[in-house]
Amino acid sequence: MIDKDEILFPYSNIRSIQGDMIQEVMDCIENGENALIHAPTGLGKTIGVLGPALSIALKKDLDIFFLTSRHTQHHLAVETLKDIKKKHEVNIVSSDIIGKQHMCAMKEVDKLFASEFRDYCKKLRDDGACEYYSNTKKKSGRPTVKALAVLENLKTLSPMHVEKVVERCREEKLCPYEMSALMARESRIIIADYYYIFNSDIRNTFFNKAGKELEKSIIIVDEAHNLPKRCRELLSWNLSNFVLKRAVKEAEKFKHERIMDDLNRISDVLDEFSSSLHDGREERLVKKEEFSGKLEDYDEVISELVLAGDDIREKQKKSFVGSVGSFLDAWQGEDKGFVRIISKKMGSREPFVNLMYKCLDPSFVTKEVISSAHSVICMSGTLTPTFMYKDILGFNDARERVLSSPFPNENRLSMIVPITTTKYNRRNEEEYRRMADVCSEIVNLIPGNSIIFFPSYNLMERVYLNFIKICKKNIFIEQPRMTKEDKHSLLEDFKDSKDPGACLMGVAAGSFGEGIDLPGDFLKGVIIVGLPLERPSLEVKELIDYYDKKYGKGWEYGYVFPAMIRTMQNAGRCIRSEKDKGVVVFLDERYPSPQYYNCFPPDYGIKISKRYLEEIRAFFDNE
Secondary structure: OOOOOOOOOOOOOOOOHHHHHHHHHHHHHHHOOOEEEOOEEEEEEEEHHHHHHHHHHHHHOOOEEEEOOOOOHHHHHHHHHHHHHHHHOOOEEEEOOOOOOHHHHOOOOOOOOOHHHHHHHHHHHOOOHHHHHHEEOOOOOOOOOHHHHHHHHHHHOOOHHHHHHHHHHOOOOOOHHHHHHHHOOOOEEEEEEOOHHOHHHHHHHHHHHHHOHHEEEEHHHHHHHHHHHHHHHHOOEEEEEEHHHHHHHHHHOOOHHHHHHHHHHHHHHHHHHHOOOOOOOOOEOOOOOHHOOOOOOHHHHHHHHHHHHHHHHHOOOOOOOHHHHHHHHHHHHOOEEEEEEEEEOOOOOOOEEEEEEEEEEOOOHHHHHHHHHHEEEEEEEOOOOHHHHHHOOOOOEEEEOOOOOOOOOHEEEEEEEEOOOHHHOOHHHHHHHHHHHHHHHHHHHOOOOEEEEEOOHHHHHHHHHHHHHHHEEEEOOOOOOHHHHHHHHHHHHHOOOOOOEEEEEEEOOOOOOOOOOHHHHOOOOOEEEEEOOOOOHHHHHHHHHHHHHOOOOOOHHHHHHHHHHHHHHHHOOOOOOOOOOEEEEEEEEOOOHHHHHOOOOOOOEEEEEEOOOHHHHHHHOOO
16 A cells, blocks of 8 residues: 555545556665556646655655656656655755756847757857856856845745746846856756756756755656657758758858858759759768868868857847757768768759768767666656557666556547548559548547548648548638647637637647647547558668667567557647547558557547447437
8 A cells, every 4th residue: 555645645546547657656766666657638747757766765865856758747747846846845946957958038038940049149258248147157167146035045945937937036136047057956856858867068057056856856757658759859960952962151241251262162052962862852861971071171161160150249139150050060970870861852933952870879868878877767658569669769778567547438439430540552543532532421420520631731731622521510620730829729719619629730740749738628539540650761661671780679669659650649638637528530441450550549439330420429418
């Protein structure tokens, strides 16, 4: 029997499955082990891990890093800590930190590239030109009297949301990031983005400021299904013809004639590479020497570009010239676990040419953290198969736990409808009409709101042209590259339509496929049209080949499992609480095949049926 006081549990009851998670977390941290936990929505993951982790951290003098990329999860973690503090009357000092650039009080820094912001920030600090930093830190690096006074107040108010900290620091003309780092020095729990731990440069800088040690840290990774991609991005670089054109104009503007020739030569190389892409061929592999060998005195060119970039940043904060220099430096990196690609896509006015150095292996980033930290706990509602994450993230040993959903099975109708397909060789007008027919029948029947997810915008548009003629409900359409404000506005309008019922058409990997909550009557049905498989690009093919050579599971790890994880993320929009009731339809002939069917969680209770209208009608008649 778990003692709620011992694990600092702030609520009245521990659910049975939640208790299993708590015990797993306790055992793992007590023994200094790692864990991969699939914990479905509604289980109470945040308190299920924070409570036991905090109780052990206090006993063993350990620190906790709760890592999440979602703003809502930052809020949830802070609110959970507030509840613990109130219930158990423990003094919890915590820090809620987002990216340094997003916390900065200086104007227009949001327009800078991340690497440029670091250089810009350092320059202001070194020159004593940032009043926020100067008010916070003395020249010796020690905090000012004012900073210490505000720090004591923040500690009293902790746990606090990062927005409140930033707001208070701006009022006091103090640096929000430096103040948060001072808070972190005295914090037991730090809520932050993945990069604060998995980017070694950011981690080392922050740990030095905050007085933390990886060996004495419990690392909790929330929504860990996103970690492999985020870590691969950390070691990936791009150079486009548009960046080069801006770099040339920049060099001309600031009279850096010496590097003009270098930039033009690099542009010529990209033009030469892209000229080989024709007859429908959009990309090809490039060898390291194939590019670097085209530039004489390659290392000297890098030095000149970097120096010129530094000079330009002193005058206008950002520099495309400096970005080109950084790319050239990264290009000289390792071959194994990386791929180099040149691609060309037609834009509205001219082709977009992109030279890429892409990381294939996230364990290059994660292994150091996993091997050094006291414990690493990865959790997500879609962390199956756990053995894949264990492999690709580089866990030599880790507990693997797949927990069941806490929601009643009778509240969800999960159904494969094997009538149509989005396979490339079957895409035609007849198939689009069939998809529209099935979707409209289901949407018209569901009493309330529905979301339909498609593998791509193009496919969604093709189906929409038929769907709009036969759908009886108001239709909302996701657009590419929606702003945060546009997304919020569309979602609120969609929620307001719950009584008559409406339909939102979106893309599996788009703005609404993950990270939105529509509990209760806001959503009654989800249809996933087809399989959201990655486009078989060169990068995907190389990833499959790399995983095949390393694990013997390239097709699964690089292609099938990522698609099914995205599918389950889409499906998870429907049931968000134990009182929710809804229908989830997987519309494609391929779902019943073992390679896809076996990816569904064991407790999902999925059925295969072509009598979908009868099943849906009966399901809602029983409400």
